[in-house]
Amino acid sequence: MSPNSTINAVDMSEKKSVDDRNHSCVQSSKSPADFETAVSATGYGKFHILLYLALIPASWASSFDTGNISLILPAAECDLQLKLIHKGILNAVVYIGMVSSALVWGYLADVKGRKSILIYGFLADGICNVLSGFSQNFGTLLFFKFLSGLIISGPYAGTMSYIAEFYGAKVRSRITLIIGFTVTTGCVVNSGLAWLVVPQDWSIELWDGYFKYNSWRIFLSLCGVPTLFGVFLLSFFPESPKFLMSQGRKEEALKVFQQIYRINTGRPEKDYPINELADEFEVKNSTENSTGDTIVTHKKSFKSGLLQMKPIFFRPHIFRLSLILTLQFCSMLALNTIRLWQPQLFAILQDFNPIDFNITDHDPAFCEILDAVTYQSAQSLQNMDLSGDIIEVVNCSKVVISENMYIDSTIVSIAAIVFLFVASMFVTLLGHKNLLYICYTVCISSLVTMTWSTSYMLTLVLTCLFVGIMMTTLNIVIGATVLLFPTSLRTMAVSLVMMTGRSGSLIGNVVFPVLLEYGCIAPIMTIACFPLLGIILAFFIPNNKNKSDKNVESGS
Numbered sequence: 001m002s003p004n005s006t007i008n009a010v011d012m013s014e015k016k017s018v019d020d021r022n023h024s025c026v027q028s029s030k031s032p033a034d035f036e037t038a039v040s041a042t043g044y045g046k047f048h049i050l051l052y053l054a055l056i057p058a059s060w061a062s063s064f065d066t067g068n069i070s071l072i073l074p075a076a077e078c079d080l081q082l083k084l085i086h087k088g089i090l091n092a093v094v095y096i097g098m099v100s101s102a103l104v105w106g107y108l109a110d111v112k113g114r115k116s117i118l119i120y121g122f123l124a125d126g127i128c129n130v131l132s133g134f135s136q137n138f139g140t141l142l143f144f145k146f147l148s149g150l151i152i153s154g155p156y157a158g159t160m161s162y163i164a165e166f167y168g169a170k171v172r173s174r175i176t177l178i179i180g181f182t183v184t185t186g187c188v189v190n191s192g193l194a195w196l197v198v199p200q201d202w203s204i205e206l207w208d209g210y211f212k213y214n215s216w217r218i219f220l221s222l223c224g225v226p227t228l229f230g231v232f233l234l235s236f237f238p239e240s241p242k243f244l245m246s247q248g249r250k251e252e253a254l255k256v257f258q259q260i261y262r263i264n265t266g267r268p269e270k271d272y273p274i275n276e277l278a279d280e281f282e283v284k285n286s287t288e289n290s291t292g293d294t295i296v297t298h299k300k301s302f303k304s305g306l307l308q309m310k311p312i313f314f315r316p317h318i319f320r321l322s323l324i325l326t327l328q329f330c331s332m333l334a335l336n337t338i339r340l341w342q343p344q345l346f347a348i349l350q351d352f353n354p355i356d357f358n359i360t361d362h363d364p365a366f367c368e369i370l371d372a373v374t375y376q377s378a379q380s381l382q383n384m385d386l387s388g389d390i391i392e393v394v395n396c397s398k399v400v401i402s403e404n405m406y407i408d409s410t411i412v413s414i415a416a417i418v419f420l421f422v423a424s425m426f427v428t429l430l431g432h433k434n435l436l437y438i439c440y441t442v443c444i445s446s447l448v449t450m451t452w453s454t455s456y457m458l459t460l461v462l463t464c465l466f467v468g469i470m471m472t473t474l475n476i477v478i479g480a481t482v483l484l485f486p487t488s489l490r491t492m493a494v495s496l497v498m499m500t501g502r503s504g505s506l507i508g509n510v511v512f513p514v515l516l517e518y519g520c521i522a523p524i525m526t527i528a529c530f531p532l533l534g535i536i537l538a539f540f541i542p543n544n545k546n547k548s549d550k551n552v553e554s555g556s
Helices: 004-012 015-024 035-041 046-059 061-079 084-112 114-132 138-164 169-197 215-222 225-234 241-246 250-265 280-285 291-313 317-351 366-381 404-451 456-484 487-516 521-538 549-554
Strands: 203-206 211-214
Touching: 035 241, 035 250, 046 061, 046 138, 046 169, 046 225, 046 250, 061 084, 061 114, 061 138, 061 169, 061 215, 061 225, 061 317, 061 404, 084 114, 084 138, 084 317, 084 487, 114 138, 114 215, 114 225, 138 169, 169 215, 169 404, 211 215, 241 250, 291 317, 291 487, 317 366, 317 404, 317 456, 317 487, 317 521, 366 404, 404 456, 404 521, 456 487, 487 521
Parallel strands: none
Antiparallel strands: 203 211
16 A cells, blocks of 8 residues: 555645745745745755655565565465464564554654654664564564564655655655655565565575575565665665754755755755755744753644644544544455465465365366365364374475466556556546445455356456455545545544554454355455445545535534
């Protein structure tokens, strides 16, 4: 999922006031410039291109963290002796970490700075990914994935804020849209990397096989390399000038603007047309920029933030908040349960031989295959010794993973990007409500049809349809959130929506394998109920297509 719609829509509300200021972009040095005027005077060029390129590898981190486990489960099943519930927990644990740390990271980013959060956060996440590849048991891998989720919430959100604060409001919406698209492409890169590495017969064994480092473990370690490379690139870039100005560090901010101007235009820094910046720190906080007062300001800022949150939990906003939170919960539960279990399900379909299960008189359907394999696995896992340890029923050295599974995962990821692009062209034409109706209806139809599909290709097409369109609903809900809440409450509303959605993801991934043991129909139809609930709830979304900002601000 991509947060680009969120910041894009929020920034639109800033444009009117910015347009009025842009006439005085190049000012006399006697007149202090505010942020929008100062950043516009730097122009747009080489610096911004280099910054975007530097952020690309780091921006993939969240896609890697949430998706790489699902791609190694078929290969790791034997090595780690994984049951269905173990696989569900591994898929879900990264979301537990994300939910646990979301609000803390947001506060730290406002206090410690954007760049610090990006550098240290991505560095820790990259190291965590590299170390996860050395996990020799389920518990160790679980710990590293939880830690990864705990860490990535900060830099994931900080990426958008950081790059947006090097642009004026008129251009900002465009660049955040591009970065959001780049984050989504991380899913494609993740699947492609797994395709290249996991099917290989690579293995290093030490201490009589006690330590094993094979292809799926190598893949997990490699997932941290782009992030670490991104940290290296980002280390050459300055702190956000908007953050520096908000902290009263005007001289440092001015120096950053001068550097950007020099790189973009090729002219000396002294030619930058602005010599003084407005003291936004004093305007916003009404305190002097001393060390002691800065600490007090942070405390006041935190308390002010809590007070600002309060109205969202009361009328007239509480009903809208509950509605949007439930919609996002339903969408992310359905999407990320199917998306993260898709590689495992496709591996089962590809390895299935009807003759082994005495099915010779017809082509088995999707659910029939899952039921047969699940039952056989349950029977095998009942074979235990007296100590309660599971006897290895498969020779792990002979486990072969088909590369077709990873090709299919890559296709699904690409399809999701295509659907996001197409949906963005229809949201203005149809409106949020109508587009939600269409998306949820198509998702239910594709999911129900999948249960009786006897064709592997049809199952792949239906999966692409479901994942792509459900991912579209996430952005629609975020867009609706921005329309339904006033400016002062939008950021908090979006944060709550994302946190609730991730809670749905972790619940879905834990419950899915439990229901799967009772038969394929149970989990599939349960998941289909959430888009159905979404259709019902979408009926209550106010039609904001023609509503003015004043109406939204007043809560009408």
